[in-house]
Every structure is written in structure tokens, then in C-alpha cells.
Amino acid sequence: MANARNEPPQPTQSFAWLYDPRTRGIILQIALLVGVAAFFIEIALNTAANLKAQNIATGFGFLDRTSGFDISQTLIPYTSTSTYGRVFWVGLTNTLLVAVIGIVLATIIGFIIGLGRLSSNWLVARLATVYVEIVRNVPLLLQLLAWYFTLLIALPLPDAALELPLGIGVTNRGLYLPAPVWQPGFGAVLMALLAGIAAAVAIGVWAKRKRLATGEKVPAFWYGLAVVVAPPLLAFFAFGAPLSFEYPEPDRFNLEGGIVLLPELIALLLGLTLYTAAFIAEIVRSGIQAVPRGQKEAAAALGLRFWQVQRLVVIPQAMRVIIPPLTNQYLNLTKNSSLAVAIGYPDLVSVFAGTVLNQTNQAVEVILITMGVYLAISLLTALLMNWFNARMALVER
Amino acid sequence: MRHQTRILAAAAAGLIAMANATHAHSSTLDEVKKRGDLRCGVNIGLAGFSAPDDKGEWTGLDVDFCRGVASAIFKDPTKVKFVPLSAKERFTALQSGEIDLLSRNTTWTMSRDTEQGLAFVGVTYYDGQGFLVRKSLGLKSVAQLAGASICMQTGTTNELNVADYFRTRSLTYNPVVFEKNEEAVSAFNLGRCDAYTTDASGLYAQRIKLMDPSAYVVLPEIISKEPLGPAVRQGDDQWVNLVQWSLFAWLNAEGLGVTQDNVDEMLKSGNPEIRRLLGTEGDYGRGIGLDNDWAYQIVKKVGNYGESFERNVGKGSRLNIARDQNKLWKDGGLHYAPPIR
Numbered sequence: 013m014a015n016a017r018n019e020p021p022q023p024t025q026s027f028a029w030l031y032d033p034r035t036r037g038i039i040l041q042i043a044l045l046v047g048v049a050a051f052f053i054e055i056a057l058n059t060a061a062n063l064k065a066q067n068i069a070t071g072f073g074f075l076d077r078t079s080g081f082d083i084s085q086t087l088i089p090y091t092s093t094s095t096y097g098r099v100f101w102v103g104l105t106n107t108l109l110v111a112v113i114g115i116v117l118a119t120i121i122g123f124i125i126g127l128g129r130l131s132s133n134w135l136v137a138r139l140a141t142v143y144v145e146i147v148r149n150v151p152l153l154l155q156l157l158a159w160y161f162t163l164l165i166a167l168p169l170p171d172a173a174l175e176l177p178l179g180i181g182v183t184n185r186g187l188y189l190p191a192p193v194w195q196p197g198f199g200a201v202l203m204a205l206l207a208g209i210a211a212a213v214a215i216g217v218w219a220k221r222k223r224l225a226t227g228e229k230v231p232a233f234w235y236g237l238a239v240v241v242a243p244p245l246l247a248f249f250a251f252g253a254p255l256s257f258e259y260p261e262p263d264r265f266n267l268e269g270g271i272v273l274l275p276e277l278i279a280l281l282l283g284l285t286l287y288t289a290a291f292i293a294e295i296v297r298s299g300i301q302a303v304p305r306g307q308k309e310a311a312a313a314l315g316l317r318f319w320q321v322q323r324l325v326v327i328p329q330a331m332r333v334i335i336p337p338l339t340n341q342y343l344n345l346t347k348n349s350s351l352a353v354a355i356g357y358p359d360l361v362s363v364f365a366g367t368v369l370n371q372t373n374q375a376v377e378v379i380l381i382t383m384g385v386y387l388a389i390s391l392l393t394a395l396l397m398n399w400f401n402a403r404m405a406l407v408e409r
Numbered sequence: 410m411r412h413q414t415r416i417l418a419a420a421a422a423g424l425i426a427m428a429n430a431t432h433a434h435s436s437t438l439d440e441v442k443k444r445g446d447l448r449c450g451v452n453i454g455l456a457g458f459s460a461p462d463d464k465g466e467w468t469g470l471d472v473d474f475c476r477g478v479a480s481a482i483f484k485d486p487t488k489v490k491f492v493p494l495s496a497k498e499r500f501t502a503l504q505s506g507e508i509d510l511l512s513r514n515t516t517w518t519m520s521r522d523t524e525q526g527l528a529f530v531g532v533t534y535y536d537g538q539g540f541l542v543r544k545s546l547g548l549k550s551v552a553q554l555a556g557a558s559i560c561m562q563t564g565t566t567n568e569l570n571v572a573d574y575f576r577t578r579s580l581t582y583n584p585v586v587f588e589k590n591e592e593a594v595s596a597f598n599l600g601r602c603d604a605y606t607t608d609a610s611g612l613y614a615q616r617i618k619l620m621d622p623s624a625y626v627v628l629p630e631i632i633s634k635e636p637l638g639p640a641v642r643q644g645d646d647q648w649v650n651l652v653q654w655s656l657f658a659w660l661n662a663e664g665l666g667v668t669q670d671n672v673d674e675m676l677k678s679g680n681p682e683i684r685r686l687l688g689t690e691g692d693y694g695r696g697i698g699l700d701n702d703w704a705y706q707i708v709k710k711v712g713n714y715g716e717s718f719e720r721n722v723g724k725g726s727r728l729n730i731a732r733d734q735n736k737l738w739k740d741g742g743l744h745y746a747p748p749i750r
Contacts, residue, residue, distance in 0.1 A: 066504060066526035067643045081568045082575075082584045092572040157592075164599040184600055185558055185583075265557040265603050266583070275601065276585070353563070356587045356596065362563065366497060366588065370564030373500050373525040 059376060074372045075100070081367060083358045085274055096368050103360035104385060110280055110359065111346040111389070117285040118345060119338075122292025129297045140293065147290040153351055155287055160279035160355040167275070170266050179259040179270075187273040188260035197251035204243040212236035276357035280349065288345045292338065299334035300326060331404045339397035343390045350386075360385060437641070437648040438482070438698050441509055446488045449475035450508035453493040455590070456614040457722035457730070458514050458534075467491045471512040473717040474533055474639055478510060478655045480710035481703040495589060496564040500525055503642060510652060512639040514608065516566045521640075530653035532638040533714075534722075535734045535743050537631035538570050539609035541616060544626045546603065551630045555580040560593045560602035562586070567607055570633040594618065608635045613728045651697040658704035660746035661686055662713035664737055669712035672705060685749050693749055704749070714744070 029035050063070050075097035082092050087105040090098055128140035147155075167184035168174050174182040181188035212235075219232035248254070260270035303326050311325040353362035360382060369378040441447050451459035451471055459469040476486035492508050503511045504526050514536075515521075517529040540559075542548050551574065561567050563586045575582050585602055587593040594615050597605040605615065609631060616622045641652050662668075665683050667675050675683055684690035687708075688701030697703070711717060715737075722730045736742025 063526075065644065067523075068504060068526035069524040081572045082582070084584050084586065092576055161595065161599065164596060164601050169600045263556050265554075268556065353588045354592065356560075356585050356592065358586065362586070362588070366563045367568065367586070370497050370500070371520075371569070373504075373521075375501050375504075 063376070069372070069374060070377070071374075072377055074368075074374055074377070077372075079368070080371070083363055084356075085277065085358055096372065099368050100360075100364050100381070103358065103363040106358055106363075107346075107349055107352075107360040108389070110277070110284065110349045110352065110357070114281055114284045114288065114345050114349065115342050117281065118288040118292055118341070121285060121289035122341075123296050125289060125293035126296025126300070129293060130300060144290045144293050147286055148294075152283060152287050152348055153354060156279060156283040156351055156355055159282045160275065163275045163279050170262070173262065173267055179257065181260045181267045181270075183267060184275060185266050185272075186275055187278065188267045188269075189271045189273070190257035190259045191269070191271045193256045193258055195254035195256060197254035200251055201244050201247045201254065204247040205240070208240040208243045211239040215239065274357070276352070276355050279355055280352050280357045284345055284348055287348070288341050291341050291344075295334055295337045295341065296330075299330040302333045303329045328404065332401075335397060335401040335404060339394055339401075342393050342397065346389055346393065347386060436698075437509055437645045438651060441482060445483075446490045447475065447479045447482065447510065448490050448492055448508045449478075450492045450494045450499055450502050450511040450513050451475065452513045453495060453589075455514060455611060456617065457610065457726055457728045458614070459491070459493075459512075468721065470533060470717055470721045471514060471639075473711045473721065474512045474656070474659070475510065477659055477707040477711045478652060480706040481651070481655050481658075481699055484700075484702075484706045484710075486710040496562055497588065500527065503527060503640065506642070509648075510639060510641055514611070514637045515640060516608075516635045517638050517640075518566060526643050527640045528643045528649050529638050529640045530649060531656045531746075532636040532744070533656065534610060534637040536608040536610050536635035536637050538567050538606060538633040538635060539612050539631055540628045541597075541605045541612045541625050542603060542628060544624055548628060551628055551632060552578060552580065554582060554604055556582065557603035558583040558585055558601065560585045560587070560597040560605045562590050562593050562607065563588050565607070566633065566635065571606060574632050590615070608637070610637075610722065610728075610730060613722075613730055617727055647698055651699065654697060654749075655703075655707060657746040658686060658707055658749065659714045659717075660737065660744050661749060662704065662708045663715040664739065664746070667708050667713060668716060669708060669710075672708045676705070682748070682750075691750075 060070065076095050078093055079096050079099050080092055083090060083099070083102055085106060086102050087109060088098075088101060090102050125140050125143060128136050129144065131137045131140070164184045167182060170183045170185055172183075173188075176182060179190040215235050216232050219230040219235075223229060258269050260267040260272075262268075307325055307329065308321055311321040316324065349359055350361040352359040353366055356362075365378055365382040369375055372378070449472075451467065451469075454460045455469070457469055459467060459471045462468045472491065475489045475491065479489045480486045482488075492502065494502050494508075494511075494513060499511055499513055499515065500521070502508050511527075512533075514534070515529075516536075517532065521527055522529050540551055540554065542554075548554065555575070555578075559571060559582050561571065561584065568584070568586060571582070571584065585593075585596065587596065590607070590611075594605060596602060598619055605612070607615070609627065612627050616625055616627070619625060639652060639656065641649055643649075661682075662672075665680070665686060667683060667686065672687070676687055676689055678684060678687075681690060685693060687705045688694060688703065692701060694701040694703045712720070715732075718732065718735060719725045722728045723732060732742065734743045736744065738745040
């Protein structure tokens with residue numbers, strides 16, 4: 013009995029689990045999850061009910077309907093009798109075109125400017141600083157409009173087209189390039205080129221193995237260049253130069269024929285590239301400055317030459333600092349490309365979330381699709397860059 | 410613990426209630442009266458139809474219609490909140506309830522009327538799509554624009570009409586499409602395009618903004634029907650009727666010779682049609698939830714349709730557009746309003 017008196021008062025056994033912090037935590041989490049899910053389901057149901065009540069068409073059936081309008085730049089076949097679904101793909105490819113070219117150019121320019129900021133040449137370093145400070149502090153939309161209208165003013169009207177060598181024509185309606193026309197036999201040239209590239213890769217691998225094994229250096233680069241260039245050239249002449257060009261010719265209003273780079277595309281690329289490059293330059297500069305000076309000095313002490321120090325010691329370490337923020341800039345560039353609508357470039361937002369939305373007025377569906385696409389592009393870019401980052405990470409031993 | 414759960418439950422309930430709030434539909438007229446102003450969606454800037462003047466006051470034919478409806482409801486033309494909208498935003502703004510009335514040179518089409526939850530109430534301006542080109546090109550017809558670059562605005566019937574026109578004739582053209590009219594006109598002005606297209610009324614309005622208006626000419630050909638009119642949301646018949654009859658009263662006032670200047674004298678008129686219009690006879694305001702002097706207020710505050718037309722786009726304006734098909738039916742035009750009786 014005395015024993016029993018010493019025992020603490022037992023809470024009702026069946027509810028004891030309720031006082032376990034772990035269980036409580038789980039219950040709360042579930043309750044929150046259910047609450048959030050209920051909230052979004054309610055929004056979805058409510059939206060659907062309201063759209064129905066207001067007699068607004070819903071669903072994705074509109075994607076199969078005829079669009080009835082034309083688009084200035086289409087990378088895939090499209091006419092005004094194509095469907096809204098087709099418009100989506102036209103817009104998407106136009107967006108991707110700008111994103112991919114923009115990312116490549118912005119990276120190149122950004123690295124050059126970033127290195128320029130670290131240059132020991134006073135003028136180069138100052139010019140790079142001025143560039144970065146001006147470009148990244150002016151709103152992108154203004155820069156795009158400025159580039160666009162400057163191009164329209166600066167470039168000649170079609171009746172006074174500027175004719176450059178190689179049949180290139182420049183007007184304010186676009187940059188007209190000769191279009192290659194493949195003749196029969198050109199396939200063989202392509203095959204030769206592919207074979208050459210494969211051989212060059214093999215030579216590179218072989219040269220590296222040999223160097224690691226024996227220390228003997230092979231001029232692999234020159235060998236590689238030879239096997240990439242020579243076979244296609246031989247094939248080209250062997251098959252009687254199976255390539256001709258279609259040159260742009262003046263028509264009543266514009267130059268016609270050839271490949272046209274619209275001024276809208278050029279202005280958009282200029283604006284996006286130069287803007288993003290300013291940010292990339294800062295990332296590159298900070299990445300390189302993050303490498304301790306001792307690393308460079310140690311490399312130099314080992315007898316490496318300047319470029320070897322950069323290539324083998326500084327840049328691999330700088331890349332670990334550079335890549336994560338670089339990914340951000342790539343995502344920004346892709347998302348900023350949606351400003352294209354202001355200067356009449358037919359990107360996804362302009363033709364799909366713009367014209368299609370307006371013709372069908374199915375705002376909810378169109379905006380959902382568009383947001384989903386940007387999300388997918390961004391996640392894919394991030395995934396690629398994370399993979400690249402993992403590869404570049406310092407392997408610690 | 411229990412306290413926390415209660416807060417959570419209350420929060421969830423609150424959110425659901427918030428989402429549900431839009432379920433309840435009260436009458437648009439009641440909402441407008443309670444709010445104390447009419448929210449009217451207008452063009453961001455289209456001379457003659459809706460544009461702020463040098464004092465920052467909104468003026469134009471579309472703007473006058475908003476003021477007319479506000480006068481009918483509040484007896485006060487200033488009780489309007491103008492919401493400037495781009496072509497792309499206009500329908501969403503109406504559907505979402507951001508505005509009560511869309512009076513923004515909007516073409517009445519079947520899909521807009523039947524699939525987008527809108528109800529068009531009539532036509533304030535009979536328009537058609539035209540083309541503005543440089544005089545120096547020496548063009549006579551739209552078909553001669555084959556191969557040309559054409560600037561236009563996105564989200565308009567214009568974009569579709571051009572495609573139809575050139576497709577029907579198996580001709581090609583290069584569309585250059587902008588979100589905002591300003592950029593489309595600037596690009597045209599700088600020679601990016603050989604032609605600029607929009608509704609003919611818009612062409613006249615834009616031409617006066619160009620660097621050298623006399624160097625441009627509007628092609629005589631009109632390629633489409635563009636009946637421009639006000640629209641409201643579907644589902645509130647009283648509101649549809651109110652807006653629709655405001656328009657009819659506006660037109661009928663002109664037909665009966667009731668003007669802003671003589672409307673007070675006309676109150677003493679013996680003509681039964683005028684008496685019914687001005688509310689000295691009958692009880693026509695009740696059916697639309699207003700006082701019987703609703704139409705009197707419209708004419709007193711903004712004038713009749715013809716007066717507004719001449720003041721904004723006709724002889725009294727810089728646009729100087731001829732009335733032509735926008736005359737009343739009895740003068741050979743297309744405007745024909747049902748009688749008030």
C-alpha cells in the first residue's frame with residue numbers, strides 16, 4: 013500500500029499518447045497539411061463554380077481550336093489555320109531560342125567583363141566597372157525599349173538596305189542572311205564531320221593516357237583539329253560542293269528570302285545578354301577573388317606558368333563559388349525573356365499568355381500552363397547546373 | 410494545445426469563408442450605390458474615345474457613356490472611377506468584378522458575347538478596320554500590301570481580321586504585334602512597318618500623334634465590321650437593362666431633339682415620347698431600379714449621343730470624323746434605339 017502511495021498519479025492510460033511531443037508534432041503536421049490542401053481544393057472548386065456561374069468557358073478543349081492569327085517568327089511550321097496548341101509550341105520554341113542564345117552569350121561576355129574588372133590594366137578595369145555599374149542599375153525593360161527603338165532608328169529603311177559582303181543585307185526590318193540549301197550528297201559531308209569529331213575525341217583520350225603514363229606530351233589539339241577539318245573538306249569537294257545559298261533579294265516592301273533575324277529578336281538578345289552579363293561579371297570577379305592568394309603563389313612556386321595557374325588552380329576553385337549564383341542568373345535571364353512582349357517579339361508570354369488568352373479568354377488555364385512551363389524550364393536549368401556543380405565540386409581526399 | 414488547435418481551425422474556416430465570399434451575388438446596382446461610384450473600364454489613351462485631357466480629366470465618347478450611366482444612377486456625372494485597361498486586361502477586369510461596366514471601344518463578337526461571360530448591350534460606334542500607310546508608297550488598296558510588314562496591337566479582333574483577309578486572298582504579310590498601342594505606333598512611325606492597322610476611328614486618333622501626319626494616308630478600304638459597344642457581366646439582368654436603356658435613352662434623346670441646353674424646357678413638352686423619356690409621364694425608372702428622371706439626368710449632364718459624338722470625335726474635335734454610319738437611322742445611319750414606352 014505504501015508503495016502505491018508513492019506512485020505518481022497516472023493519467024488515463026488510453027490518452028497518454030496525446031501528451032507525447034513527437035505524436036503531437038505529427039498530428040499538428042497532418043492537420044496543417046489537410047488544412048492547406050483543403051484551402052487549395054476549395055479555391056479550385058470555387059473558381060470552377062464561379063466560372064460556370066458566370067458562363068465562362070473552361071477546360072483545355074480550346075487547345076484544339078483554330079488560332080486564326082499569324083506570328084512573325086516561327087521555328088516550327090505554323091499558319092493562321094493551326095491550332096492554339098500549336099501556338100503554344102511556337103511561343104515555347106521562341107522563348108527557348110532566346111534563353112539558350114542569351115545564356116551562352118551572357119556567359120561569354122560576363123566572363124570577359126569579370127576578368128576585365130580584375131585586370132591590372134587601369135583603363136580596362138575602370139571600363140569594366142563603369143559597364144557593370146551602369147547596366148545593372150537601369151531597369152531591363154527600359155534597356156530593351158532603348159535597344160529596340162535605337163535599332164529601328166539607326167538601321168536603314170528597306171529601300172536603302174545596307175548590303176554587306178557574303179550577301180548579307182541589313183535593314184530595320186531585320187538582318188538578312190543567305191540561307192544554305194543542301195544539295196544531294198551533303199549528307200556524306202555531315203557524316204565525315206561526325207566521324208572526324210569522334211576521332212578527335214579518341215585522340216584526346218589517348219593523348220591524356222599517354223601523358224599520364226609516360227609524361228610525354230602529344231600535340232593532341234592540332235591532331236584533333238586536323239581530323240575534324242580535313243575529312244569533311246575532302247568529302248565536300250569529292251561530291252562536287254553540294255551546297256548552295258539562297259540570297260535575300262529586294263522585293264516590293266522588304267528583302268525577301270534567306271534567313272531573317274528580326275530586329276525584335278536582336279534587340280531582345282542585346283538587352284538580355286548585356287544586362288545579365290553585368291551580373292555574371294560580378295559573380296566571376298567575386299569567385300576569382302575568393303581563391304586565396306596562397307594558392308596562386310604555391311602554384312607559381314611549383315613552376316606553373318600564368319595560364320597554367322589560371323586553368324589548373326584558380327578557375328577550378330573559383331567555379332565552386334561561381335556556379336550556384338550563375339544558375340540564378342540563367343534562371344533570371346529565362347524569366348526576363350518574358351519582357352519580350354513590350355517590343356513585339358513573339359515569345360510564349362506574348363503569343364500564348366497574350367493573344368491566345370485574349371482570343372479564348374480562358375485566363376485560368378492559359379496562365380496555369382504558362383506558369384507551369386516557366387517552372388519546368390527553370391527546374392530543368394537548375395537540375396543541369398546542380399549536376400554540373402557536383403562535377404566541379406572539390407573532391408576531398 | 411487545445412488553444413492552438415482552435416486557432417488553426419478558426420484560421421482554416423476563415424480562409425474557406427473568404428474563398429466562399431465570391432459565391433454570394435448581390436445586385437450590381439446595389440453594390441454600385443453602396444460604394445458610391447461606378448467603376449468603368451476605359452482605354453488607356455485613345456483620343457476621342459477615352460483619354461485624359463490637359464487638365465487630367467477623362468474625356469471621350471466612351472468616357473461620356475460612363476458619365477451618362479453614373480448620372481442616371483447618382484444624378485452626378487463625377488461619380489465614376491475610371492479604370493484604364495489594355496486590350497489584354499479588359500475582359501478579365503470585367504469578369505473578376507474589378508469594374509462594373511466596360512466602355513472601351515470593344516468589338517461585339519459572338520465568342521465574346523457567349524463564351525466569356527460578357528453581355529454586350531448595344532453599339533456606341535459603328536467602326537471597321539482600316540490601314541494607315543505612307544503616302545509615298547502610292548497604295549490604293551489593302552491587297553497591295555502583300556509582302557508588307559504590318560504593325561498592330563495584340564489581343565484585338567484586328568489581329569484576326571488581317572489574318573483572314575490575307576488568307577482569303579492567298580497573300581502573305583509580316584505581322585509585328587505589340588502589347589501596347591503606343592509601341593505599335595512608335596515602331597510604325599520609325600519605319601519598322603509599311604502599314605499600321607486598327608479600327609478606322611483609331612487610325613484617325615493615332616495619325617494626329619505621328620511626327621508628320623500629312624505624310625500618311627488612311628486607305629479607303631475597310632476590311633471588317635467592328636461594332637464597338639459597352640459590355641457588362643452576364644447574370645444580372647437588371648444591370649444589363651439599366652446600362653442598355655441608358656444607351657437607348659442617349660440615342661432617343663437625339664432623335665427627339667432633346668439636348669443638354671433645352672432639356673429643362675423639354676420637361677414642359679406635350680410630346681408624349683419626350684414626356685416618357687424625361688420621366689414627366691409614366692414610371693419607367695422603376696423597372697431598372699432608378700428614379701423616373703434617370704434619362705433627364707443623362708441628357709442634362711452629358712448631352713445626347715449626337716452632341717457627345719460631335720464634341721469628342723466629330724466636327725468639334727481634332728479628329729474631325731464624319732458621322733456617316735454613326736448617324737441615326739432616320740438620317741441614313743445605323744443607330745436605331747427601341748422606343749421608351
